[in-house]
Amino acid sequence: MSFIIDTLLLFLGLGILVMIPGWSVFRFFGLGELALFSWEKKILTFGLGLVTLDFLLFLYSKVNLSITPLSLLIGVGSLFILGFLVGRLRKKEQLAAPTWKFSTKHLLILLILILATGFIKTFYLAGSLAPTATDLGHHMYWAKWLAENHQLPVYEGMPDFIIGEHTLFGSLNILTGLDFFGPFPIALLFIINFLSILAMAVLALRFWKNNHIALLTILFLGVLFAVTSPQAKFISGGVIGNLLGNFFVPLIFFCYWRAFEFLESKTETSLAQARKIFSAGIFINFGLFYTHHLTSFIFLFVSALTFLIYFASQGKSLRIKLKRFFQIIFSKEVLLTFFVGLIFFFWVFTPTYVQTQAVGTAVGAPSKNTRAGLDLLDMLKSIGEARLALGFIGLVILFFSWQKEKFGYALTASWMLMIYIMSSFPALLFINLPSDRIGNYLSYPAALLSAYATFFIFRRLTDSLYKKTIWILFLLICVWAVSEGVTESINAIRNPIATEKLAQTFSAAQFVDNHLGDNDQVLKDHNYLTGDTWIKLFFMRGYTYPLSRSLFKRYEDETKPREMCTLQMISTPDTPEAKECFKKTAVNFLMVNPQFDGAQFRRNKNFNGIYSAPEIAVFYRTN
């Protein structure tokens, strides 16, 4: 029954490490003075808490303070006291309530949708909990490194990993002892993904102040296509940065949108409130920059287009809008948050991707076919026919019902358009990044616009002369969307991983670890071993330890020539090239699948077969 204790520990850990700091910062920014729904507050608190935890650990890193259970509790305790005092000292303002409510019927539908979302995702993930995913293995290495060394990793200079992806996992392990090899990483990603869907519903609610569109957004993002990328598949795959990024982006847009309400001529948002929520947006924005470079990159492009469209469409009222905008920006709250963020970013803890100028590799002419842009078929496959079609219909409707005053219109349109251009025509913007990875981001604005389109069509039906015909057409569209969304999920559900194979890999890893000397080097195969990426968590001797024979196609990629030793030492250990490689790398332990790679070692007198199980064998080089 330890799973009950583990579940409680996870929620307790999140309560201490995320919700308390989030609550403090929420009070610190004075966000209680805004008209927010209770669930909006909770989601915002969670987002603020994630970023606050990052900043707390950056501070520890700067002053060389170890990250231990005690130091974490002291940090969180201090934040709690600070939040409490600031809340007390702050001048009490009249708390405004949201001007509209959810009816009981809407609440019920909302809960059914959330339940359905949870059910489908849980059903899929329950068969994918074994620690086999490559990306998750890489990330958990760094989280374990953080937990074992009690400090933040610097990633051996590698730009592909960003600190915000590992702070929460590492800290939770330190505080609660939850096992990296257990369901804890997947369960945590599930929570983050779930909250990202709710954040989108919050965003839809604020954009259109319409409960139906919010509910439809959950339907298009949570219930339909619940498993395909970037949903449950990303959870089981451990695509941490994307999942966190997809949670932060709607939250940031929510904050900016609420602040921009002040720019409207008939606004209920005061300047003070706009400044507070804008500051919170900037704070979460820095959290995003500390978490995922690709999402940040896309976010910057979307934001640039949003501001361009919004201000360009203002016409004669541009001057007033800009004046109000600058009133928000040039305030002590906003500037202080911005400069504190900048100081942290450049002087307290700088992400590795900035230090190594990884941005340079993302800009330029496409270097591979996979970066040259998605065609329509790829796009349909990535987003789903129904969602993409409804998304574009929503975009068209948005243009025809354009309200230049509403920031949400510019934002939603830019979000969809910019990601579409970035993924389909990257050369136009000199972007050199994998197009399918960018394309995955389209599902979020597409879901938002699909919801808007569906609601718009539905509403028009009531005024139509051809009610019956259009109703039938509309129902057909709904059946198409639902069947496609559900079929996608069913197709994505795979057979549970054979845990016997995994157990053998880890048993062999433990055996090798027990006999490793200081000068020993290990090479393992990535093609035929199950869960091999997680082997490094047994050794904890560096990210590139053990060496790995990568997927075969990578050695044939002409655009990215790479070393051949890892291939030769396993595939052809007899050859002079391989012998030279053994000398150079000092590899003496080799972990391979005996059915595919055993023969070449068995006939070679320089290797002893020292471990044997059906799915993995270990060979030791003697000469």
Place this chain on the structure above:
Amino acid sequence: MTNWLKQNTLSLSVALIIFLCVLVLFGAGEYLNNFRQTNNWWAIYFNDPKNQSLDFIIENHRTETTFHWEAYLDKEKFDEGEVRVEYKKTGLIELATPKDTIGKKVRLVVSQNIQQQEIYKNF
């Protein structure tokens, strides 16, 4: 209190749904996906893989507990035996190194029913 509950009905319901889903995930992790609980394989390995010792270990994750082992110097069998290793346990078999091993290969073959595993050292 009642007012607070009324205001937070949605948040609490959502939190409860998320909690239940996570509970199911942890439960599935313990009972369905637990690689530590697997019970259909066994492995053999040298107790000390780096030196000339031939002592070896059988790690048993099957409910069947009897193993037969044979030791060969090149193609010639020089020792054999039966050993019982309980489920989820390891058993150490101590084996003396035969004389005249230089330039030869010592193979240890362990079998259970039709399954067979082999480890070896070249001298």
